[in-house]
Amino acid sequence: MMLLLPVLWWPTALLALVLFGDAAMSIRPMKFIQVCLDGVRFPREWWWTLVVIKLLATVGLIAGLAIPGVGFAANIGVVVYFLAAVYSHIRAGFLKQEFWLNCLGMLVLSVGVLLISYWI
Numbered sequence: 001m002m003l004l005l006p007v008l009w010w011p012t013a014l015l016a017l018v019l020f021g022d023a024a025m026s027i028r029p030m031k032f033i034q035v036c037l038d039g040v041r042f043p044r045e046w047w048w049t050l051v052v053i054k055l056l057a058t059v060g061l062i063a064g065l066a067i068p069g070v071g072f073a074a075n076i077g078v079v080v081y082f083l084a085a086v087y088s089h090i091r092a093g094f095l096k097q098e099f100w101l102n103c104l105g106m107l108v109l110s111v112g113v114l115l116i117s118y119w120i
Contacts, residue, residue: 004068004069004072005064005065005066005068005071006064006065006071006072006117006118007116007117007118008116008117009065011112011113011116011117012061012062012064012065012071012075012113012117013061013062013065014113015061015075015078015109015110015113016057016058016061016062018106018109019054019057019058019061019078020054020055020058022054022106023050023051023054023055023058026047026050026051026054027051029047032098032102035096035098036094036098036099036102036103037050039089039092039094039096039098040085040088040089040091040092040094041092042088053081057074057077057078057081059074060073060074060077061074061075061078071117072114072118075110075113075114075117075118076114078110079107079110079111079114081110082103082106082107082110083107085103085106085107086099086103086104086107089103
C-alpha cells in the first residue's frame, strides 16, 4: 500500500543528505565526477544543471517528511534521474568503476529508500 508520508523518516533523510553531499561535490567536481561526466559525454556547460537538480531533489525529500506526497514525488524523481544516468552510461559505453559504484549505487539507494519509506 502506498502512503503519502514516509513510514520511516530516516531513509528519506539519509537520501536527502547523500544527494546534498553529491550536489556540493558537483559544484567544483572532484576528479571522479569529472571522469564520469566526461565519460558519458555530458557537456561541461551543462554541469551546473546537475547541481540544481540534486538540490531541488534534496529540498523535495526534506519537505516530503511533512507535506504529503512531496517526498514520494521527489523520490520517484531521484529514481528516474539515476535511471537516466544508467541509460547515459550504457549508451556511451562508459561502464567503468564510476558506473558500478556511483551510478548504480545511487540507483539502488534511491529505489531502496522508496520501497522502505513508502511500501513497508
